[in-house]
Amino acid sequence: MxxxxxxxxxxxxxxxxxxxxxxxxxxxxxxxxxxxxxxxxxxxxxxxxxxxxxxxxQYDEITILRSGELRVDTRNSWANIPGRPVANFKFLGNFPLVSSDGDNGLTVFLLEIAGAEKNIYLNNARVGIGDYLLKKITSCGGVIFANSRNAQIELLRKIWVSVHPIHTDPVIIPTHFGWVEFGKNEFKFVKRGTRLWKEYVEMAK
The missing domain is CATH 1.20.5 (Single alpha-helices involved in coiled-coils or other helix-helix interfaces)
Incomplete structure (x- = not known):
């Protein structure tokens, strides 16, 4: 047991x-x-x-080639992504507009789109606000190569910062018809039909 x-x-x-x-x-x-x-x-x-x-x-750097083509290079501290086209247009130049009365704040962008030259009239004060610049560029057939609308806006602002300092002497625009002073003791007679300052202001809206 x-x-x-x-x-x-x-x-x-x-x-x-x-x-x-x-x-x-x-x-x-x-x-x-x-x-x-x-x-x-x-x-x-x-x-x-x-x-x-x-x-x-990471940051994007805008480069303007001699041909006027705009390219973007994506860079960071350890690698660089080769430049790629950023738009369907070429940048030919820009210059400021001032009125014969001394008003300023307008810029003309000279672009080439599909072989045709285009003048884009811009209000400097509005360039950084919302999608103003994007609307101005697309209104004449310009296209920004980016995946989203916000990315397009951001790229255009970078383009503006890159090219805005590049300009010639300002172009003086008359404010009225008749005799107009375009410089110190320099008078010219402005005929009717000539585009006045207020029209450029309107085109820059």
Whole structure:
């Protein structure tokens, strides 16, 4: 009888030990899986941080080629993406307009679109507001190569900053017909039919 009890006791101990070992193995496996998950999460976070830093360090640089073609180079601290065309037009130049009374604030952009020259009249004060510049460019057939409207607006603003300082002497526009002073002691007779300053202001809206 005692032998039977001892055998049962030994069997129970053996089963208990096996269960303990099994539970320990399960706990160790779960611990290892959690470590793997944590390590993966850390690597993923590091990768995301790297990507965020890369985007933050990235910037676009506008280049005007001799042909007038506009290109954008994407740069950051460790890599440069080769330049790519940014628009379907060429930039031929720009110059400021001032009235014979001394008013200013208008700029003319000279563009070439599909082989035709276009004059874009701009109100300097409105260039950085909303999609004003984009509407002015697209109204004459200009296209900005970007994935979204906001990206187009941002690229155009960068183009404006890049090219706006490049201009010749201002062109004086008469404010009325008849004799007009265009410079110190320089008078010219402006005939009817000549475009006046107020018309340029209207075209720049």
């Amino acid at each position: 005692n032998e039977i009890l001892n055998m049962q006791k030994n069997n129970l101990n053996s089963l208990y030990q096996k269960e303990v070992i099994k539970n320990q193995a399960a706990i160790e496996k779960e611990f290892q899986m959690n470590e793997i998950k944590d390590a993966y999460a850390q690597r993923r976070e590091v990768r995301h941080e790297f990507q965020r830093a890369a985007r933050k360090a």
